[in-house]
Amino acid sequence: MIIKANNLSKVYKGKVQAVKNVTISLEKSKFYAIMGHSGSGKTTLLQLLGLLDKATSGELYIDGENVANLNENEKAKIRMGKIGFVFQAFYLNPKLKAYENVMLPMYINENYRNDDLKEKAMNLLEQLGMSDRAKHYPKELSGGEQQRVAIARSLANNPDCIFADEPTGNLDIENEIIVFEILKKLSREGKCVLVVSHNEIVKKYADKLFYMDKGILREEISNEI
Ligand SMILES: Nc1ncnc2c1ncn2[C@@H]1O[C@H](COP(=O)(O)OP(=O)(O)OP(=O)(O)O)[C@@H](O)[C@H]1O
Numbered sequence: 001m002i003i004k005a006n007n008l009s010k011v012y013k014g015k016v017q018a019v020k021n022v023t024i025s026l027e028k029s030k031f032y033a034i035m036g037h038s039g040s041g042k043t044t045l046l047q048l049l050g051l052l053d054k055a056t057s058g059e060l061y062i063d064g065e066n067v068a069n070l071n072e073n074e075k076a077k078i079r080m081g082k083i084g085f086v087f088q089a090f091y092l093n094p095k096l097k098a099y100e101n102v103m104l105p106m107y108i109n110e111n112y113r114n115d116d117l118k119e120k121a122m123n124l125l126e127q128l129g130m131s132d133r134a135k136h137y138p139k140e141l142s143g144g145e146q147q148r149v150a151i152a153r154s155l156a157n158n159p160d161c162i163f164a165d166e167p168t169g170n171l172d173i174e175n176e177i178i179v180f181e182i183l184k185k186l187s188r189e190g191k192c193v194l195v196v197s198h199n200e201i202v203k204k205y206a207d208k209l210f211y212m213d214k215g216i217l218r219e220e221i222s223n224e225i
């Protein structure tokens, strides 16, 4: 087990209860999907589980460590080493070439001090079929290609988990499938993959499918035999 949440809740200022008593365990080698209406709390939950935001109540354990006891620095360290993030808007740095974007998170990783970061970045881009685009700037890449660079960047520090919030929200169907196939492959190779998506296609890839409704998370049990 990697991430375990017990009764996690989040109340924003203004008293919006975005996440209500969510209990969930995330393990390696699994693909988890969370679906649900706009405003149901999916992004908030992903940010709580990914240590990007702090819960109002409840417990969160990452590899057995109670996150409540950690300061911001310690949390940032855990995030860097254990969780890679992918977002709908890609968020690539427009001034950096594809491989430089992938190298960026490696610079702050002390474990990589003596490594050839460019080689590491090129290897990741190769895994995603992006070798021939490595020296392009983001604006010279299609949306699908930019998202593949963003996925390579999320893998930069070899995290156990990939958290993706609407990773295909800006893509056409063809690229949507490419991105889901890549995320599925990563889960088969051992990553814990958590995807928030509006897209029904994600159901096909999920080992576990959840629905979020007004902050409440419920697991969808498959009817398939
Ligand atoms: N920073 C914030 N401050 C106050 N309320 C917020 C904040 N962020 C989100 N909310 C509210 O919390 C609720 C859940 O928002 P959240 O972004 O988690 O939903 P979502 O399921 O990801 O929606 P979408 O599918 O549109 O991305 C919404 O009612 C939203 O308005």
Ligand SMILES: [Mg+2]
Pocket: 042, 043, 044, 165
């Ligand atoms: Mg959202």
